[in-house]
Amino acid sequence: MKRITKSREPSEFAAYRRKQGATYSNLPEDGKKALRQSLVKEQGGLCCYCMCRIPEVGGKYPGMKIEHFKSQSKYPSEQLVYKNLFGACWGNVQGRLTNGSQSQTCDTFRSSNNEDITSFSLLTTNLEAEIRYLRDGTMQSKRADLDHELNKILNLNDQSLRSRREGLRDAISNRLRQLNTKGKVTEKVIRTLIESYKSRDATGNFKEFYPLAVYYLENKLRQYK
Numbered sequence: 001m002k003r004i005t006k007s008r009e010p011s012e013f014a015a016y017r018r019k020q021g022a023t024y025s026n027l028p029e030d031g032k033k034a035l036r037q038s039l040v041k042e043q044g045g046l047c048c049y050c051m052c053r054i055p056e057v058g059g060k061y062p063g064m065k066i067e068h069f070k071s072q073s074k075y076p077s078e079q080l081v082y083k084n085l086f087g088a089c090w091g092n093v094q095g096r097l098t099n100g101s102q103s104q105t106c107d108t109f110r111s112s113n114n115e116d117i118t119s120f121s122l123l124t125t126n127l128e129a130e131i132r133y134l135r136d137g138t139m140q141s142k143r144a145d146l147d148h149e150l151n152k153i154l155n156l157n158d159q160s161l162r163s164r165r166e167g168l169r170d171a172i173s174n175r176l177r178q179l180n181t182k183g184k185v186t187e188k189v190i191r192t193l194i195e196s197y198k199s200r201d202a203t204g205n206f207k208e209f210y211p212l213a214v215y216y217l218e219n220k221l222r223q224y225k
Contacts, residue, residue: 001049001120001156002211003127007042009082010034017080024072024079036061039087045205047089048122049106049154050161053208054089063090067107069122071114086122092160109155117153119145133212137165165212172213176220187224193217 009017012034016022027035040054040061047054048067055063067088070078078084091108104112120127131150132140139156141147150156172193179185197213200206207213 001051001122001127001131003125004043004048004086004122006083006123007038010038013038013080013082017082022080024068027080032066033060035066035085036064036087039066039085040064041204043087044200045203046208046210047106048086049088050091050156051206051209051211052089052161052164053205054087061087064088065090065107069117071116073114074116083123092158103158103160105155105158105161110153113153115153117149119143119149128211128214131211131215133165133169133215135166135169137162137167137169137212139165165209168209168212169216172216187221190217190221190224194221 010031012031013027016027016031037059040056043054045054045056046052054061065088067086068075068079069084069086072079075084088107089105091106092104093108110117120130130141130143130146132142134140139150141150176185176190179189194214194217197207197210197217
């Protein structure tokens with residue numbers, strides 16, 4: 001996960017929100033479309049929790065859920081507050097059919113347990129500093145409350161997610177190893193790689209799971225100090 005910087009809410013959504021008696025369940029489709037586009041754009045095309053790609057098809061996002069960080073059922077006054085809304089992946093919504101709810105992740109897993117997130121905010125400046133990544137792709141936090149919610153509320157160490165993160169780490173490691181055989185791994189090279197992962201591409205998107213890449217490369221960089 002990483003901190004998300006919110007932009008201005010889309011005008012279609014804002015216009016509806018100001019109407020007396022407005023509720024999320026009655027939000028018109030044009031408002032939801034504008035909301036999805038805005039959320040995906042500000043998140044760089046990634047799920048707010050697991051950092052996997054939210055697919056885009058013809059300007060629409062069929063693999064996306066609009067996440068209420070504070071749930072609608074417990075916090076109805078927050079249902080149309082833009083800072084409470086994020087873009088999440090489907091979280092393997094079909095997972096229950098094959099391996100029970102443990103195959104589900106992100107908001108889908110959280111919703112099945114109806115639990116609140118209390119240990120962090122997606123708007124927190126130092127959120128990335130609270131998380132570390134192990135060799136096998138496991139996400140961890142030294143804070144017991146945050147570590148609990150990563151695993152027991154969001155299931156972000158699901159085997160599939162772990163394997164994909166491990167694959168990215170191995171790919172970067174192999175690239176550095178290849179460069180090293182040619183004597184081309186320098187502090188400058190690593191800094192350049194870090195910036196490439198921190199930066200959006202020409203379409204405004206980040207690379208999948210890029211916080212892991214930044215974490216791994218910044219640890220490598222410390223070897224040069």
